[in-house]
Amino acid sequence: xxxxxxxxxxxxxxxxxxxxxxxxxxxxxxxxxxxxxxxxxxxxxxxxxxxxxxxxxxxxxxxxxxxxxxxxxxxxxxxxxxxxxxxxxxxxxxxxxxxxxxxxxxxxxxxxxxxxxxxx
Amino acid sequence: xxxxxxxxxxxxxxxxxxxxxxxxxxxxxxxxxxxxxxxxxxxxxxxxxxxxxxxxxxxxxxxxxxxxxxxxxxxxxxxxxxxxxxxxxxxxxxxxxxxxxxxxxxxxxxxxxxxxxxxx
Amino acid sequence: xxxxxxxxxxxxxxxxxxxxxxxxxxxxxxxxxxxxxxxxxxxxxxxxxxxxxxxxxxxxxxxxxxxxxxxxxxxxxxxxxxxxxxxxxxxxxxxxxxxxxxxxxxxxxxxxxxxxxxxx
Amino acid sequence: xxxxxxxxxxxxxxxxxxxxxxxxxxxxxxxxxxxxxxxxxxxxxxxxxxxxxxxxxxxxxxxxxxxxxxxxxxxxxxxxxxxxxxxxxxxxxxxxxxxxxxxxxxxxxxxxxxxxxxxx
Numbered sequence: 456x457x458x459x460x461x462x463x464x465x466x467x468x469x470x471x472x473x474x475x476x477x478x479x480x481x482x483x484x485x486x487x488x489x490x491x492x493x494x495x496x497x498x499x500x501x502x503x504x505x506x507x508x509x510x511x512x513x514x515x516x517x518x519x520x521x522x523x524x525x526x527x528x529x530x531x532x533x534x535x536x537x538x539x540x541x542x543x544x545x546x547x548x549x550x551x552x553x554x555x556x557x558x559x560x561x562x563x564x565x566x567x568x569x570x571x572x573x574x575x
Numbered sequence: 576x577x578x579x580x581x582x583x584x585x586x587x588x589x590x591x592x593x594x595x596x597x598x599x600x601x602x603x604x605x606x607x608x609x610x611x612x613x614x615x616x617x618x619x620x621x622x623x624x625x626x627x628x629x630x631x632x633x634x635x636x637x638x639x640x641x642x643x644x645x646x647x648x649x650x651x652x653x654x655x656x657x658x659x660x661x662x663x664x665x666x667x668x669x670x671x672x673x674x675x676x677x678x679x680x681x682x683x684x685x686x687x688x689x690x691x692x693x694x695x
Numbered sequence: 696x697x698x699x700x701x702x703x704x705x706x707x708x709x710x711x712x713x714x715x716x717x718x719x720x721x722x723x724x725x726x727x728x729x730x731x732x733x734x735x736x737x738x739x740x741x742x743x744x745x746x747x748x749x750x751x752x753x754x755x756x757x758x759x760x761x762x763x764x765x766x767x768x769x770x771x772x773x774x775x776x777x778x779x780x781x782x783x784x785x786x787x788x789x790x791x792x793x794x795x796x797x798x799x800x801x802x803x804x805x806x807x808x809x810x811x812x813x814x815x
Numbered sequence: 816x817x818x819x820x821x822x823x824x825x826x827x828x829x830x831x832x833x834x835x836x837x838x839x840x841x842x843x844x845x846x847x848x849x850x851x852x853x854x855x856x857x858x859x860x861x862x863x864x865x866x867x868x869x870x871x872x873x874x875x876x877x878x879x880x881x882x883x884x885x886x887x888x889x890x891x892x893x894x895x896x897x898x899x900x901x902x903x904x905x906x907x908x909x910x911x912x913x914x915x916x917x918x919x920x921x922x923x924x925x926x927x928x929x930x931x932x933x934x935x
Contacts, residue, residue: 461725462736463592463718467585467637467856473841473864474583477834478703485701485758494758496702496827504833506870511863517587518725518734581845582856583838587736593721593744597714598823605821605878614878616707616822624713626750631743638845638854703832707825707877714823757827 456483460519470514476550477509480539483523484556487574500560500568505534507554515541515549522546527575533557533564535575576603580639590634596670597629600659603643604676607694620680620688625654627674635661635669642666647695653677653684655695696723700759710754716790717749720779723763724796727814740800740808745774747794755781755789762786767815773797773804775815816843820879830874836910837869840899843883844916847934860925862916865894869912879903887935893917893924895935 458479466472484502488495495501515521522542529536534557541550558567578599586592604622608615615621635641642662649656654677661670678687698719706712724742728735735741755761762782769776774797781790798807818839826832844862848855855861875881882902889896894917901910918927 459722459726459729461718461722462586462588463594463721465587466582467587467589468582468861468863469587469589472583474834474837477837478701481703481833482699482701486699489699489758496757501828503828503874504871506868508866508868510866514863517736518729579842579846579849581838581842583841588741588743594714594717597717598821601713601823602819602821606819609819609878616877621708623708623754624751626748628746628748630746634743637856638849702826702828703834705827706822707827707829708822709827709829712823 456486456523458482458521458523460515460517460521462517464515465517470516473511476511476515476541476552477507479521479523479541480525480552480554483525483539484537487525488571491574493570493574499562500558500565502535502556502558505555505557507552509550509552511550513543513547513549515543519543521549525575528553530572530575532566535567537575576606576643578602578641578643580635580637580641582637584635585637590636593631596631596635596661596672597627599641599643599661600645600672600674603645603659604657607645608691611694613690613694619682620678620685622655622676622678625675625677627672629670629672631670633663633667633669635663639663641669645695648673650692650695652686655687657695696726696763698722698761698763700755700757700761702757704755705757710756713751716751716755716781717747717792719761719763719781720765720792720794723765723779724777727765728811731814733810733814739802740798740805742775742796742798745795745797747792749790749792751790753783753787753789755783759783761789765815768793770812770815772806775807777815816846816883818842818881818883820875820877820881822877824875825877830876833871836871836875836901836912837867839881839883839901840885840912840914843885843899844897847885848931851934853930853934859922860918860920862895862918865915865917867912867914869910871910873903873907873909875901875903875909881909885935888913890932890935892926895927897935
């Protein structure tokens with residue numbers, strides 16, 4: 456998934472604000488659903504972030520066109536661990552993250568449906 | 576209401592991102608409720624923004640401590656027009672806005688309750 | 696310009712947070728530059744928002760794919776007035792705004808360069 | 816440091832958007848400077864986030880008044896590891912994070928000045 460960096464994503468340091476990389480990664484996770492004609496939010500069923508480990512390697516700047524890549528590295532009944540990396544147009548890794556997401560139904564852990572597992 | 580400008584509020588231009596002034600004004604409107612022990616969001620009743628007219632006079636910068644002032648300029652059964660201004664520590668007006676907010680219950684216009692009118 | 700609505704754009708009311716529509720419009724203005732191979736931020740030259748008048752007609756929701764349309768309605772030496780509308784996939788107008796942007800060089804009003812005027 | 820949760824901090828899930836906890840923690844780090852009459856951003860000197868490990872324990876909701884607590888757990892010449900936790904009004908831990916921040920001067924690692932170390 457390609458994401459352009461706009462003014463709103465940057466801060467007075469001239470680069471992308473640190474928490475914004477998490478937003479980019481979340482957009483990429485959501486877009487995996489959208490491209491399959493599914494929604495990441497089905498009534499009272501959706502994923503939530505449980506934990507994450509993030510490394511900031513190089514700064515993204517205004518106007519950069521970023522590439523966000525996502526893959527599953529661990530799969531359990533009601534949760535996934537994903538590895539996500541953000542690269543710039545020169546294919547330099549700017550940011551990497553391992554994020555554990557849990558699937559909830561009515562705010563309780565719930566087995567991830569088959570059609571959703573197939574997305575990843 | 577006093578609001579500090581943090582990194583997240585600024586952009587690569589070095590000043591507060593233009594839509595962030597609207598957030599500051601919304602915080603000030605919400606805080607009017609909180610200081611009276613009320614909530615701006617009661618089940619399916621809350622205000623929504625219908626229209627606004629905003630003037631950007633001078634930029635707020637990182638670390639500024641802003642003062643947001645709110646007053647009612649027009650009151651109808653189910654809506655209010657508020658005037659909000661944002662000042663810096665030197666009492667310079669940075670931003671001013673007239674915003675019309677409508678009171679909704681179950682997503683439909685609804686008469687503003689007496690105790691809420693008393694806040695403003 | 697097409698913009699997808701992600702979680703980050705919504706608030707607890709279940710719809711897009713009111714100031715986020717301004718961000719969408721700013722992305723659309725910036726993208727006009729990018730599609731022409733230009734940047735909206737050239738050293739110390741860029742546009743800033745001077746004033747805006749916005750109408751909230753219908754709410755955008757999570758997962759909506761929005762269309763942002765921009766046209767010039769007034770052109771002066773160092774400023775433009777743009778009309779921007781946001782539509783959903785059913786071509787319903789959700790939001791419309793008139794925004795005055797001023798061109799600055801070193802934080803002072805400056806004649807808009809010809810190649811930038813040609814974008815709009 | 817106390818932080819109120821406003822609409823802008825929440826998402827359509829009805830709770831605080833996951834990356835927003837990082838913003839709250841950054842505000843708390845900046846506020847440590849402000850309360851000592853210092854600025855976290857001195858010309859070309861400031862901290863940047865290098866890595867973080869975050870755990871989401873319980874959700875913060877609209878109108879919550881959060882308490883952010885920060886302590887140093889490791890101190891090097893040009894970087895710090897901080898532990899930050901976010902609690903709600905019932906003193907429940909909602910979020911905890913270990914964040915490594917590096918001190919930069921002109922975008923290069925630089926020894927943290929004594930008066931800044933004293934803040935933490």
